[in-house]
Amino acid sequence: MTSLPHHEGDKKKEAEGLKLSDDLLEALAKFQQIELQDFEMEVKDLEIIFEPGMAGQIMPKLKLPAAVAGGKPTAMLQVAFMPPIETYPNAITEVKLGGTRSEGGTRGRTLTIGGEVSPAFYTFERPVTHKPVVTLDVFDMEVPLSKAVKMHVKEVVGDPAAWAKLAVDKFGADMVTVHLISIDPLLKDAKPQDAVKTVEKILQAVDVPLVIGGCGDPVKDADVFEAICNAFPNERFLISSITRDMDVERCAKYVKKNGHAALSFTPMDLNLARELNRRLYDFLGREDIVMDLTTAALGYGLDYAFTNMERARMGGLMGDTELAHPMSSGTTNAWAAREAWLKMSAEWEPRELRGPLWEVTTALTLLLAGVDLFMMMHPAAVKTLKDVTNNLVSGKKADHSKYLEWVSVKA
């Protein structure tokens, strides 16, 4: 990709880029205030109404033959379109996250994901059972962040509790993911008790359900997760994640004993996902398992992720119970794509917009494949994903009266 590199830091241009994105942020903030009012919707009123008498009709049925036989019609030929509604033998399992005081935890509310009875947003068929939720990334130490992300969190980097508060209060996170990067033996090798302290601080700073993220080392993660699960029983954390190369039995037991839920992570392979879930079933209930089938970035394998998830969801609905779990996506992986963060030649700039749009595009693609829980990073991307899901479950009808005016609109 020879057209890409333009990374020499031209100070003036950098400053312009920042200004532009500040403007966008201002605009986004205004946009947010306006649009939030519309989101006070009545989800309970979701009802899909079809014209009475249409059921059972074989489509299309010629109602008014207005044509002279063999000649061109002189009036519209009316036919009815029969919505192609299907039934599925199975439902996706519901998983509850977060434990309230009455349940022995300290969270202000619980969230339930899954429970779907149709493919993603086939609301012509059935309403969505539980709206997908967003959990925002919080890191327990400094990590390389792209400029577009950093500008929003620079004041809280290194202070995970403050970061979590910002994510919930300002960015509208439904949940927070605590990434315990510092426990990595190749980095700070922080002790399990240090991680417990970090989690304690975050529990005090916010009252949303938490995802507990490890460093990727199968041995160290197992130790740290154990300390955290034992220290905070019934908080109903989502432990992210249990992988095939961990001591699955040991992990599943302490997750179950303390009333938490497990994120079953496998690398882009549905057979491996089934296999790991089977191993977990020996110790956990189905309602304790969310699965992560691996998210690759737009342009860097999103096609595999999309098809895997779409297949898993269809399979789950059709009776493949080992795949009938809610799905989580590490959508933050979108930032691994160079197009998300790289300073490119002028026609592709500004990256302050391109980057978060990359994350949104990755998220929405997977939303339509059936993802129930999004782990995300950029506030504008989070805002858009929430807007779209709110609209998709709103049950509102399109105002089509002015649609055709797009032809003559002055834009």
Add this chain to the structure above:
Amino acid sequence: MSEKKKAGLKELSPIDVYKILPKINCKECGQENCMAFATKIVNREIDLDTCPPLLKKEHEKAYKQLKELLKPAVKEVVVGEGDLAVKLGGKLVMYRHEFTYMNPTAIAIDVTDEMPEAEVQNRIKKTEGFSYEYIGYTLKLNMVAVRSVSGDPEKFKATVKKVAESTKLPLILCALNPSVVEAGLMAAPKAKPLLYAATTENWKDMAELALMYNCPLVASAPNDLNALASLAKTLTAYGVQDLVLDPGTFANEGLPDTINNFTMLRRAATKGGEELAGYPLMGVPMVAWMGNGDTAEDLLKWRESYLASMLVVRFADILVMHGSDGWSLLPITVLRQNIYTDPRKPVAVAPGLKVFGTPDENSPVLFTSNFALTYYTVASDIESNKLNAYLIVVETEGAAIDSGVAGRKLTAERVADAIKESGVEGKVKHRRIIIPGKASRISGEIEELSGWKVQVGPRDSSEIPKYLIEKWQP
């Protein structure tokens, strides 16, 4: 699945095709025998017309029979003339995992008859000039939509004339008044543009124009699938064969209807065998620009872009866009490329030594993961800069560099083994390897286990050329 399968296509076996072929094994098609040809036909790797005997009079019946057997659930509709003509639809299946999606969603950028001429020319130039190199593909935009804002036939005619003179890209002529469309057609009578649109009001005149100028026609019935099916029924009865369906695109609160309509139409066509739904679907993300006078333009482009991406995923075969910025169009074109690749393409490439250019004993040695996208990105950066280098592909079980290191799929042991097994030690006289910047955490271990000296390279492979110039000294 309780969904009905349309006969043929996915479950079509080579035998079904072979039975109807001439079965003379003449090899004129370039295949070993008729059975091999049938297999390629079923996999959609070869066109029926490449069988010369089949085109002869005596096999006319077999040809017609095969055409019917191979007919896609969604009709293929061609817009424009010449090399840049665009094929819309032609879809065989509903879900990507069933079979490769045919004919990537065409993207049109609009111009209007009230834009100053310089702006029209500038937008055409931008549309034609859009080009992004992505793992061996060039991502492009495909069409120009000319909209009648003035409502004046003469103005529209003049604009269409200028547009047709300055671009070979296929056109969409957009006006609801048939006399305006006709004026536009007179300015480009042989260009075979897509006509937008026949509605329940104007369908008869639009059908006449489509027949007279031999053009494909969009049927539009906003958020009313009964009316849309009726229009399709009426127009085909009238003799218009090449239709595109527009169920309406609605942003924000209209999203549920938008997504539902596209999904219902495509399911009815692919699973229900419903012919009236079996035409390409048009999405109009530019509705994001309507009635938003006070909203910042960047936000409108943002909304238009994500709406377009959702429609690429949910079955749109053609999109009309207004925003023409690279940042807002790039994600859509990359997503389109991703969604339209062959789903059987492996996620990993074979590990081992790859040789670029004509390296010698002093040439650099690098390594990367065997995740296909990582490999192709790195390979394309090395190739396009005509570098001479050895690249060792390490088995990471298809994991990328950063996730490979984090998940222990990319370990120092695996790198050391890969260096040994690659045989590169016999090809270069130095013992220095450049490792990905994102694998810097395991650099010490690699040195220890392999005995090679490690140079930590850039975090992104786009910087490899610069890095080699500045930091590589054999």
